[in-house]
Amino acid sequence: MGSKQEEASLAELAYRILLSHNEPMYYRDIVDEILKIRKIKGKSPYHIVNSRMSQDGRFERVDKGIWGLSKWKYKDISFKYTLTVYCVKNGIITLTSYMRPYFPSTPEEIELVFVDESGKKIHTVLNNKVGKIIGFKDWFSKNRLNVNDVLEFGILDYEKGIYTVLIKREEVEFDLADVRDRIIEVIRHERKTMNTGEVIKKLPDDIKAKIKVDDVRRILSRENWLIEISDNLWVPKELLSDGEKLLARINILTRGGSEDYKMLLKDIFTYFGFNIKEVAFRENNLLLASASLDYKGYRFLVDGDTPANKKHENGLPIALWEDALDNLKADYFLFISHHIPAIVKNKNIVFSSIYTLKKLIEWHNEFPLSLFDFLPLFTSSKEEDRLSEIDRKRKLVRRRVNLLKDILGVLDQLSKKIKLIDMKTLMTSLDPQKKYTLEEVSEALRFLEDR
Known part of the structure; x- marks a missing residue:
């Protein structure tokens, strides 16, 4: 039998030969290659080399008498790991039974290096006694990893302990219908304005760990008894006054929501106390509002365009507004727009913004305005003057x-x-x-x- 140094040298030579061929080899061919380099002491060199390779973790028997390198079996292997609350909080990976074969089984602590997709190296420590890889905390934090995010590992060099790690951020699949009832239960119990984050905090832990903000928002948007009063802020309609509901609908419209603008205008002026009806003129539908006062009433036409429409394509063409006033016997034409054009010479044609309507709704909701109080909408040339006069009154x-x-x-x-x-x-x-x-x-x- 040779010395330990000689035994190691035989294994090292076998390793180099396999590495140079880059494919599994029959053990006799390996020995023949070694014999070209040096002599092997002993009666059976084939048995000696075969024995040395079987005792060295760098070698893997791939078939009877056929040897390859252990690291080759990991060449195309990748495995996934889903982060838990404990992992994210402590910056560790807990070795599961299916992961253990891909990492060294040494009893002492050893360093492992993980390379992410940006090329950054994460230096960690493998501790097989506790079954953990420690040292990911800073990397988790920098990449804003959360519970249920998925990591995919690969092996670059098993012997040197170098691995790859990719962030998959996979979504956990689940049926939204299964959690809808729990979400609705939270809203009904709280009976207040809530954002999606507040709703999630009130859910059971098993649902909280899986569901995302967009999932909650999608569920809430399908509930007709709820209204989104501003971006990502929900409340049961029954808790709102009529004025607050109108303000919420305006907010939906200004965010590009699918609100019927004409119907919204009709509901707003009805809320103010005007008698309002739809009238047809030149293949266009306008709103005709009437204020019945003790001494003298007034009538005005209402039209408008949506926030995204800059050319008033949704309303009656500007050239026909004076004709509409004459034919429908209205005192004023009020056009509610987000895009105020050049001033029209006719003093009975008035442009106003959606901001003015919002302010009037807020005031009316706080302390009701009389129909007489709305007259400055038509008698002042500048919008800020109209609001100031109404506010003064x-x-x-x-x-x-x-x-x-x-x-x-x-x-x-x-x-x-x-x-x-x-x-x-x-x-x-x-x-x-x-x-x-x-x-x-x-x-x-x-x-x-x-x-």
Whole structure:
């Protein structure tokens, strides 16, 4: 028998011969190649070399008497691994039973190098005692890996411990119908405005680990009893006032949603209190709104275009607007647009933006406007002037209403103590921070006397 050095040398020679041929060889052919290089001591050189290769992990018997290199069996092998919460948090890979054959089984810790698709090397430590590969934490964080993301490993050089790692980010397949009921249950239980992230947090852990934000959004968008009041913010319709529902529909429209613009305009002006109906003119449908006031009413036509339409192709051509006013006996033509064109000379044709409508809805939802309050929409040339005038009027009306409430409250309290209440007593009893004037209080008292 030869020395350990000689035995190692025989194995090394066999390794080099297989490496140079780059294919499995019959053991006798391997020995014949070695004999060309050096002598082999012993009665049976074929048996000696065959024995040395069987004891060396670098060699793999691929058939009876046929030897190849162990690393060749990994040449085209790749295997996948799905990240768990524990893996992502600690930056480790836990060796599963199907993965163990592809990694060295040495009892001591050894370094493994993983090369990602960008060429970056991740230096890790293999610990077979605990069955883990440690050292991926920074790489996981940099690549923003999450639970259920999938890694695909390959082997570059088994002996040197060099592997490849690719990020697959595979989606976990599951039936959305199976989780819809749980999502709807969350929304109904919470009874408040929620974004998709908040919904996911309330789901059971098994669903939470699988479902994505887009999945939740897709489910919620199919529910007619829900409305997306702004981007990715959902609420049951029953929790919204009529004004809030209209604002949500406008937001859907401005984000490019499939909202019927004409129907939306009709619902908005109905909400304001106008009598409104559809009328036909020159193969176009317009809205005719009427304000019935005690002394004199007014009528106006309403048309508009969608946010994406810059040429008013969805509405009546501009050249026909004056004809429409005359034929339909309307006082004004109001065109609601996102793209205000050059000013039209006819003062009865008014352009306004969707922003103005949103502001009017917000004000009306807070404190109802009268039909008379809307007249500045048609009497002011600039849009900001219209809003300022309407805002001034609504604040004045609101102040008068609050004053009436305050006077009635004070009179009720004072009447329990004194029979005759003079103006001075009334004025000093009102809230001084509201700074009501004597003229305002006198006018309010006259209004109450008339009623």
